[in-house]
Amino acid sequence: xxxxxxxxxxxxxxxxxxxxxxxxxxxxxxxxxxxxxxxxxxxxxxxxxxxxxxxxxxxxxxxxxxxxxxxxxxxxxxxxxxxxxxxxxxxxxxxxxxxxxxxxxxxxxxxxx
Numbered sequence: 559x560x561x562x563x564x565x566x567x568x569x570x571x572x573x574x575x576x577x578x579x580x581x582x583x584x585x586x587x588x589x590x591x592x593x594x595x596x597x598x599x600x601x602x603x604x605x606x607x608x609x610x611x612x613x614x615x616x617x618x619x620x621x622x623x624x625x626x627x628x629x630x631x632x633x634x635x636x637x638x639x640x641x642x643x644x645x646x647x648x649x650x651x652x653x654x655x656x657x658x659x660x661x662x663x664x665x666x667x668x669x670x671x
Contacts, residue, residue, distance in 0.1 A: 559643075559650075560636075560639045560640065560643055560650045560651065560652055561650065561651040561652070562651070562652050562654045563626065563651045563652070563653060563654060564653075564654050564655060564659060564663060565653055565654075565655065565659050565660040565663045565664040566663035566664055568626065568651075568653065568664065569601065571626065571651055572601055572602055572624075572626075575624030575649050575651075576624070578622065578623070578624050578648070578649050579620070579622065579623045579624060580602070580603060580623070580624075581601070581602040581603070581623075581624045581625070581626065582602060582603045582604075582605060582619075582620075582623055582624065582625045582626070583597065583599075583602050583603070583604045583605070583625075583626050583627075583628055583653070584605055584606075584607060584619070584625055584626070584627050584628065584635075584638065585597070585604060585605070585606040585607075585628045585629070585657075586606075586607060586608060586609040586612065586627060586628065586629050586634050586635055586638045587606070587608065587609075587628070587629050587630060587634070587657070588608050589606075589608065591630060591657075591671070592606055594669060594671050595657055595661065595668050595669045595670070595671055596668070597628070597657065597660060597664075597665065597668060598665065602626075605618070605619070607619075609629070609634050609637070609638055612638060612641070613641075616645065619642075619647075621642075621645065621646050621647045621648060622648055623649075624649040624650075624651075625642065625647060625649065625650055625651070626650075626651040626652070626653050627639045627642070627650070627651070627652050627653060628653045628656060628657060628660070629656045629657070630656045630657055630658060630671075631655065631656040631658055631659075632652060632653065632654045632655050632656040632659070633656075635652050635653060635656060636652045639651070639652045658670055658671075
């Protein structure tokens with residue numbers, strides 16, 4: 559199952575998911591997007607793997623670890639979450655609204671683009 563979590567409520571999701579391990583945010587945006595706007599880690603680990611590289615780098619991720627997917631607006635990250643669900647990942651969330659919503663709801667210092 560894939561949870562849909564707004565950035566403003568992500569801390570609550572992390573707290574619930576932490577029972578299964580330290581939460582991980584998987585940022586699936588392109589390198590130029592990461593240079594434009596990135597999140598600061600706060601109670602979670604951040605790993606950046608562009609969506610197109612994920613199938614070849616899947617072994618870098620632990621399927622038993624809680625994982626929340628992030629992109630620009632939430633569409634790419636939802637596709638990635640569905641893919642990871644099909645690969646047997648156990649605890650997944652899509653960060654609804656992506657980094658754009660993150661900037662509005664969680665950390666206004668993150669530039670919008």
